[in-house]
Amino acid sequence: MATSNAAAEVDLTESHAVEVNVVAWVFTGIAIATVALKLAARQIVNRVGWDDFFIFFSLGLSIIAAAFVSHSVTLGLGKHTAAVIAEHGMERVTLTSYWQILGYPFNIGSFSFPNISIAILINNLLDPNPLRARLLIGMSILQVVIAMVSVFLIFLQCRPTRALWDHTIATADCWPQSVLYDFSYWVSAYTTVTDIVLAAVPISVFWKLQMRRSTKLAVCVMMGLTLLSAVVTVVKATYLPLFTDAEDPLYNVTPLVIWGLIEQNVVIVAACIPTLRPFFRRAFESTKGSSANDNKTSSTRGRSGSAFKLSSNPTHSGGSKRMPSVSEIPLEETGHGHGHSHEHEHDGYGYGYDVERGSSSSQRGIWQTREVIVESFQEAGETERERERRQIVPANLR
Template sequence: MYLGRDVSVLESRAPTVKGVMWVMSIVPLIFVLMRLYVRFYLRRVFGWDDAIAIVAIACLIAYAAVCHVAADLGLGQHLVVVQQHPENLMQVALLCNIGESLAIMACTLGKTSFAVTLLRIVVQRWMVVVLWFVIVTMNVVNILTALFVFLQCKDPRHLWNPMIPSECWPSDVFTNFSLFVGAYSGAQDFILALLPWTIVWNLQMKKKEKIGVAFAMSLGIFAGAASIVKTTYLVALSAKADFTWELAPLLIWAAVEDGLAITAASIPALKPLLVKVFPSSAPDSYNMIKYPPLPGRKVFDNSQGETQTDIGHTTVHDSSSQAEIVGPGSPKCESINLTTEVSVTYKHGL
């Protein structure tokens, strides 16, 4: 049937599409389930960041399912092959549009979940402002992108059935906007990955624990790297000659970015599970580095371990925002302490 034609038309990216989609959905699903186990059963708490993570993983699984069906119908094959079944071609185009919107929302919600987690930790006003700016702008531009997938034409049906006439945007308009959103999304990944280092490095913790906690909270940098690669494939959005073939790498890298973003957002919540499963491998605590008492200073212990006071140096148990790094309800050995310098002047003989 294909004698005399380039044998490349027989190539198919469909198996790769299916494999990557499901791997990048199942792995973050496992991490989200572990996160929920920690939050529900070990910590007895549930926050907005957890709810957002659930919606994000649901969007990602739906994205994988849609792309799997599209791959069965011709996604990942050359257009010359898929055109032999015109009804399949229209379904592939429709499913790809739906998949693009689902991928955008999964990515946005995954990063939003992590940003909301950071909001419970940060104490400096400028960090709060930065996080809210990231959350608002990220959701606005990505929701617009998800809508523009279907709003490029007055009659959206033209997108998957060219036989239906409709006025549409020039193909490069949506592509250029998507390039901007892809670059902006990658920049947000790096911002969210760097903020934990600023937060954790100012805490009174052992240096190796600082590095471990900060690294666990900044794994979103890998999602940023995937976003950069994905952005290089965004030109495929305007490819019409062989779109069933050209779109496959873009959709694959979108799944990689989504999966890494959701996984990175869930990892910081898993420390209590690590302590439960591998008690000997976890750090002893997140307590401050102990300072030796200075000569000539009296030391008072008035709270059986939670508050140690000496004249001029006070350590107060902090159950506020910084304690969110280990989660509410953490045992005393996992607390984070706030150190306050106190100067006291007194006269002898009074």
């Protein structure tokens, strides 16, 4: 056997077992934490949609895949095959390969279904466009279908199927390895293209809008995180031939397993990040407390010619919010050519931008106390699309 011949040429104490386990649970833990934050954000806005369902489903698949891999590590995955044979016999190698292969369908599903969630989210954020919506959803669904076909190819390539994990079966009839390799490369290529499209479409729309460059860049980065998933998919594709490695199957396959674990969790995190804004906004507001409001009011009173920040944050009860009555706003002087007006708009999401007219250092003008009532989106009768967009994209983007 090739494994026995190579036993004397390798250090049997070498092992990637710890590395595989650390990657499996660190990245899965990050995905769990991100999805938990997403759930908290959805509770704040009191809305759960189909995009959330696909993310929760993908996370479940990711946890199962990590559990299968972790169990395989306890059996011998990551160690040299010859070392496992010497310590436990060939039966342990077969058992380890069995549990490792069982984890692949869950891995493939966990990095495929989040793309449907991302497509739904993009369609909710951008202006209605039936053709674009059908193309994005259709592309994402097709990616899932192609990925699922690869699962069937994995388990149908050998007769009997047991030959996939039991390399002692000499009479096994298997397809040429090029069949699975070629289709796996096709899956990786199509997945990469889908990730790029799902990043490019919202970026191309948001980048053309008139807004502060820092705000524009932040939103584009947030919506373009699927590009990171595309990079991971390309890296993983370089290790695809290791899936059918027969020389040292338990040791040589570990790079493919590791990058598969990274891929399945990175895409879940990328799909969740754009929806976390309500949670962090609520957390930031709670840390500021009443002292921040006092400082804000005293600062407004103490500076001549400064503008008051308007905030459109809804109250916890979902009703209208009464703004502070000390909003002193300088009115623009007219007829002299040296008036100065300064407006500061705030979208309620932590973004703000200044609009200035005139060019004079004079701050003289008529001061007026203005009371502003801002209605929350619950009372404004906004649609689900507008509510979704309000939670992620600043008002000056819409």
